[in-house]
Amino acid sequence: MRTRAGRGAARTDASALAGRAGESFRLVGEHGVQLFMGKDNRLTAFARAEGGLVRWTQRRAGVADWGEPELLPAPRLTHLSMTQGADGFVHFVGRRVSADGNSVAVVQAVQYQTGRPLTQWHTIGNPHKDPERARSVTGPGAAVSAVGRLHVFLARADGGVMMRQEAANGRWPAWKGLKGQLAQEGAVAVASASGRIELLVPDTAGRAMRWRQSEPDGELERCPNIHIAPTPGTLTGLETAVDRITYYWADAATGGVFAHRPDSWVIPLGGGPVSGRIQVLRMALDGYDCTVLAYRSADGDVMLAACATENESAGLWWAPTGERCMGPPALIRDVYGRLVIAVLGEEGDLRIAEQAPASGLVMGPSVRV
Numbered sequence: 001m002r003t004r005a006g007r008g009a010a011r012t013d014a015s016a017l018a019g020r021a022g023e024s025f026r027l028v029g030e031h032g033v034q035l036f037m038g039k040d041n042r043l044t045a046f047a048r049a050e051g052g053l054v055r056w057t058q059r060r061a062g063v064a065d066w067g068e069p070e071l072l073p074a075p076r077l078t079h080l081s082m083t084q085g086a087d088g089f090v091h092f093v094g095r096r097v098s099a100d101g102n103s104v105a106v107v108q109a110v111q112y113q114t115g116r117p118l119t120q121w122h123t124i125g126n127p128h129k130d131p132e133r134a135r136s137v138t139g140p141g142a143a144v145s146a147v148g149r150l151h152v153f154l155a156r157a158d159g160g161v162m163m164r165q166e167a168a169n170g171r172w173p174a175w176k177g178l179k180g181q182l183a184q185e186g187a188v189a190v191a192s193a194s195g196r197i198e199l200l201v202p203d204t205a206g207r208a209m210r211w212r213q214s215e216p217d218g219e220l221e222r223c224p225n226i227h228i229a230p231t232p233g234t235l236t237g238l239e240t241a242v243d244r245i246t247y248y249w250a251d252a253a254t255g256g257v258f259a260h261r262p263d264s265w266v267i268p269l270g271g272g273p274v275s276g277r278i279q280v281l282r283m284a285l286d287g288y289d290c291t292v293l294a295y296r297s298a299d300g301d302v303m304l305a306a307c308a309t310e311n312e313s314a315g316l317w318w319a320p321t322g323e324r325c326m327g328p329p330a331l332i333r334d335v336y337g338r339l340v341i342a343v344l345g346e347e348g349d350l351r352i353a354e355q356a357p358a359s360g361l362v363m364g365p366s367v368r369v
Contacts, residue, residue, distance in 0.1 A: 097135075
């Protein structure tokens with residue numbers, strides 16, 4: 001990946017883009033970009049914009065050929081989570097404020113096929129009836145079980161954790177309390193390959209509350225707290241063995257990157273300071289099961305590292321990719337198993353880099369989409 005020229009003129013808040021039919025929109029760069037692969041093996045990139053989402057769609061699977069950006073309207077969203085199920089459907093769950101600013105609701109939409117329109121945004125309500133308390137709920141986290149049932153999580157006004165789970169018939173039973181306390185923004189939900197969902201929610205007392213399902217689509221059971229204090233917005237999770245989740249975050253006190261699997265030690269990974277969520281991906285490198293990590297530094301540089309999966313204690317070497325970005329980067333494997341990295345450039349353009357045909361983790365130059 002190469003650094004683009006004109007770094008001195010970069011803007012880090014939002015940048016104007018032109019899309020299909022000459023429409024224009026401004027990106028909200030701090031949220032970065034996210035990548036998903038559809039059932040047709042084509043990739044899609046999504047980024048937040050004022051008034052909605054911007055979507056770039058790969059024209060052909062495994063080829064650096066992308067369509068123009070298009071705006072998907074989604075007005076008055078203050079937070080947005082994106083997640084994908086085993087069926088390839090991409091789910092969007094947001095926190096929406098009413099036009100008069102007096103009420104807040106959780107809303108959701110789905111992209112069923114690559115490049116096709118999203119469904120309409122449907123409200124799934126708010127656990128609070130009182131408008132003032134309703135306005136205090138956090139942005140939602142989300143995960144999809146193996147059978148495609150969406151689970152939504154948020155922290156309510158008193159610091160408790162709430163869940164709403166889509167039923168098998170597509171309806172939404174009432175919000176359910178998970179009995180947490182002192183919860184704050186940043187819930188991370190991970191669905192394992194077996195369909196079990198695990199939830200980690202930071203609290204204001206320097207801990208993270210944890211729940212997990214003992215069976216797919218079963219009850220979420222409370223587990224012992226994990227004594228970690230992530231920098232807000234940096235926590236993420238990855239299934240690194242069958243039904244075992246490893247969490248990665250930047251420490252609030254030191255800024256360094258750490259890893260932890262429940263019932264094991266906290267592992268320092270160096271790096272930092274980190275701006276935005278750490279990105280993690282499990283993939284094969286030279287025939288070995290590896291975990292790739294990336295983050296945006298406080299100065300805007302994209303940092304990359306890799307290790308043998310669940311062998312973080314052997315050490316990581318963080319290397320700058322030479323790319324600078326707004327918001328966190330995104331990682332995905334393409335149809336050929338190659339690493340693909342997407343970033344929002346400093347001027348708001350989407351840039352894509354693919355793994356080079358060489359041993360180890362070598363990235364080719366980034367291409368402006």
